Amino acid sequence: MTNPSATRTARESDLPALRTIVRAALVHDCDAEHVLDLLWTQTSANPQLRILAEADGEPVGLALAAIRPATASAPTTGHTDLLAVHPRVQGRGIGRALLARSEGLLASAGADQLMIRGRPPYYAWPGIDIRYTRAVCLAESSGYTRGPEGLNMSVDLRTAPLATADDEARLAAEGVTVRRLAPADEIPFLAWMTQWGGSWDGEAARALTYDPPRGHVAVREGADGPAYVGFACHGVNRRSWFGPMGTESSERGLGVGTVLLRRCLADQRAAGLDEAEIGWTAPIHFYARGVDARLGRVFWTYSKGL
Structure with missing residues (x-):
């Protein structure tokens, strides 16, 4: 692998390769391709925030980012909505290169703070599923501060x-x-x-x-x-x-x-x-009593000031 940190803007023609990457990397998300399509669509106004990493000319990783405009209670925020690296090349700095480029582009677009956290109303998850250990390590070693956690519950529909x-x-x-x-x-x-x-x-x-x-x-x-x-x-x-x-x-x-x-x-x-997932759960007792829901996934949210 000659250049593990080469990144560029991803194009529509890259989508088949990107679907292969997310299928391999997002092992706790059986609908990984749908997640990619959902978040890809939401970046259509800022296609420069679609980032692809290549090694030896082959796509091996991606990041999708977005800007959330300032509100009365929050500054302009840059979200890294998705970051995935193919398992065969993880641990070689590719994820760090993708995150660094995402941060740079978001800062240039006017972000005052950065977040790795769900971006409603188009979020795919509350934050980082803690089972994606490499992603947690990357966020914490890149200066992000852990915030509130998100809890999901699962329901056996059968x-x-x-x-x-x-x-x-x-x-x-x-x-x-x-x-x-x-x-x-x-x-x-x-x-x-x-x-x-x-x-x-x-x-x-x-x-x-x-x-x-x-x-x-x-x-x-x-x-x-x-x-x-x-x-x-x-x-x-x-x-x-x-x-x-x-x-x-x-x-x-x-x-x-x-x-x-x-x-x-x-x-x-x-x-x-066969199974439904209750996202970003708050009233745990209500769901447990009403439909026999059980606590399932845990997500950590992250933020970083600029």
Whole structure:
């Protein structure tokens, strides 16, 4: 290998080779090619942030980066969304060269801080799966500071309790209808979603782009007409992942969230999946009780000031 740190901008014609790399490197992600396609699409406005590493003229690694504009609470942030090196050449400085080029390009694009962390609403994962030990070592030896961890839970769709008919009948008697999100919901639903903050409205908007939409809503009839009181989405970015979901505080305790969760998981089971992954989990007890979910993957997030 004559030049392990040669990097250049990746092109569309490189995608077959890049798919081979991620299949080999992302051993804990069976949908690695889909992850590549998802993140590749999100860099279309800044193709210079698609980075390929070559050794002896052959593609051996890649990095995909993106800029997240400043908000009222955060500065302009550069994200390294994906970094993968073929296992046969790992440990030879290729990952470090890719990360260095990613950092340089992001700094030139105006980033005030760098992150190795999910970039909603298009994230593929919360951060670095800690089982990718080389990636963790690279981040920590490159000056990144470890931040909050993300926990995922897994659900065995073959055995999980997903029936909802009785609970839906009970909710209907109390004035709450649970149904699939529909294209006609787009304007009022997305207006309602803005109350949740963060990126949930963007993720929910993506749920509406599928046919049928990958989401369900709870609607309460009131004096002023129907009002959304809960929602849940699945497969927004990754086909087997569930989330986000939320229920109005006034409706909690009725079982609305459990029905929404089970309906989404039932969709995933009907699509042929045996397992679903609940991403970036917070209410662990809720998911464990509602669908026998179990703690699974652990992700570490990283940041670095410029």
